[in-house]
Amino acid sequence: MTGSDGTRVDLHVKVLDGGVVERAKARGLDVLVYAPHFTRWPTIERQAETFSDDELTVVPGREIFTGPWHDRRHVLALDLDAPIPDFITLDGAMAELRRQDATVLAPHPAFLSVSLGREQLLEYRHVIDGIEVYNPKHLPWHNRRAQSLASELGLPAFASSYAHLPGTVGEVWTTFEANLRTASDLAEALEDGTRRRLFHRSGYSHRTRKLLEFSHLGYENAWKKFDRIVLSGMEATHPGHVAYGGRFDDVRVV
Template sequence: MDEFRVDAHVKVLDERVVERAKSRDIDALVYAPHFTRLPDIEAEAERFSDDELLVVPAREVFTGDWRNRKHVLAVGLSEPVPDFISLEGAMAEFDRQGAAVLAPHPEFATVSLEAHDLRAHRDQIHGIEVYNPKHWSEHNERARELAGEFDLPAFGSSYAHLRGTVGEVWTSFEEPLRTADELVAALKDGAPRRVYHRDGADHRLRCAAEFGHLFYENSWEKIDRLFLSGTEPTHPDHIAYGGRFDGVSVY
């Protein structure tokens, strides 16, 4: 039986990304670009989905303030959720919407859920990422330990911020998943899956390129310039949220 291969977290999406995913036999991409509102993500996901490749919209929400942020990946949202709200507020909203909640890159750098966060929200989390190209080997090993400690399903992704990384890592499910709703259900139900990644010199180079991209991605100047004025699309003060998140906003 053929497995269903999901690259479970990518930041980039265009014709070249779709072509690369298909050439690497990826069946689905979970598309969660930074600081982009859900309706825009959904529109792009629909635009690039076809009979060969399912593109599933998602949000990697930046909880906490810039100096104490913890990223959480939500798949299956029905309403927009902003960045820069408390972790508790985000988890409550994900639960209300029935989303699949995933812990990307646990305990990685200063942007991740740590063991105490996983323990506090164990019953609301549906998977822990155990491999992505930005990790070093010790990060992957620690992530596997955390998945075992909390008895949570594993997943892997390319976490691609660069087009060439798409399809370097994938999570294979035993059953085909024809829609976004079916993927969400598989994640929430702990459906059987295995995590794979490419190997060799080319893979190591792509991992190095993705790791190097961190220094740009996490520039304080970039974030301060773009996202902290209150008018940007995923700031909790944006008019689009109608004040719903005022009580859990950290800015």
């Protein structure tokens, strides 16, 4: 339920279950954007609807892995009309996002080898609706660099918990000065640059959550995951999956 001070949104989480929902509510969130890895859009939509209620709106999101595994660039998309696979070219993904008139966000910019860098942000800034300038996986200089990029490019900033671990949900949020009740409301607010304020918790507990999330990167980028996602070729979001009907064969990279 939106409060008098605006709508509190955690704009990017990877986990969702009953416990996550209860934690989000306890942290005073109104909206949660659920964008798990390697999960097809229809599944994400169903899960988001299942866990939404009058107190918390769960909005489906899709973090698309563009490019090959060793040089992948993540793009966070909301308000899709149709599924988009991973491991297609960045140009191909952006063209499809433009075609669908989707809401496009740049998570963790210029972060390691998994993000849009300054060159890509500059090239696609007419498509991008916001840049993430704080999440717990960032180290301090990552946040400063992200803030500098948002300012340089004149793009709205946002913050999220980027929670891969349930305990991180609600550690960070963006408060929009608008009453956002639906996924469409949030997409419109992001695209229109609606006024917002960025918040994160502080103190020992928050520092611990940051350390745990940063440490989790090792697991996220393990060879086992590479083998499961890339070499098996049978993941749900692989561009060769039968669900995509060959639509992305001309821009696939694996």
